[in-house]
Amino acid sequence: MTDIELTVNGEPRRATVEPRTSLADLLRDGLGLTGTTLGCEHGVCGSCTVLLDGAAVRACLTLAVQAAGHEVRTVEGLADGDRLHPLQEAFAAEHALQCGFCTPGFLMLLAGALAAEPELDRDERRLDQVLASNLCRCTGYVGIRRAAAHAAARLRGEAYDDREADEDGEDGVPGGSV
Ligand code: FES
Ligand code: FES
Numbered sequence: 753m754t755d756i757e758l759t760v761n762g763e764p765r766r767a768t769v770e771p772r773t774s775l776a777d778l779l780r781d782g783l784g785l786t787g788t789t790l791g792c793e794h795g796v797c798g799s800c801t802v803l804l805d806g807a808a809v810r811a812c813l814t815l816a817v818q819a820a821g822h823e824v825r826t827v828e829g830l831a832d833g834d835r836l837h838p839l840q841e842a843f844a845a846e847h848a849l850q851c852g853f854c855t856p857g858f859l860m861l862l863a864g865a866l867a868a869e870p871e872l873d874r875d876e877r878r879l880d881q882v883l884a885s886n887l888c889r890c891t892g893y894v895g896i897r898r899a900a901a902h903a904a905a906r907l908r909g910e911a912y913d914d915r916e917a918d919e920d921g922e923d924g925v926p927g928g929s930v
């Protein structure tokens with residue numbers, strides 16, 4: 753067993769883990785943060801996506817010991833108290849989820865991507881490249897793309913009017929179609 757210290761959602765945390773313990777298992781079983789969902793546990797689906805020092809990683813493929821000394825952000829750390837993150841509000845507004853199993857992973861994937869590339873939504877191909885990292889079996893991705901554009905605009909301090917996009921036949925994604 754190995755003692756590690758890390759920061760999770762801004763809080764210093766300590767844990768004792770086996771060298772083979774995944775970051776996902778540490779978060780879910782060790783720290784009680786079950787918002788990070790486990791789908792395939794093989795690095796394919798992306799449902800377990802969290803931010804490690806601001807970059808999206810698969811928590812099922814990341815060892816807990818690799819997170820020692822680093823900063824982890826999970827879906828539980830997205831909202832600011834009672835105030836939802838713009839991505840969470842956009843997912844609700846744009847019907848970007850059905851069963852919701854994939855949603856924490858998409859939220860964290862986009863949180864990391866939009867922090868690194870605030871104008872990601874303006875490049876349809878690039879946005880699709882990012883979203884292709886994660887699997888959703890319910891939505892067909894239309895609402896997720898629209899939510900990404902919606903949140904990106906709000907994070908830039910711009911108004912987002914999906915009616916304009918719909919009138920242009922662009923499904924709410926500026927400059928693109930599904
Ligand atoms: S559970 Fe981690 S990628 Fe599927
Ligand atoms: S909302 Fe069900 S898998 Fe994405």
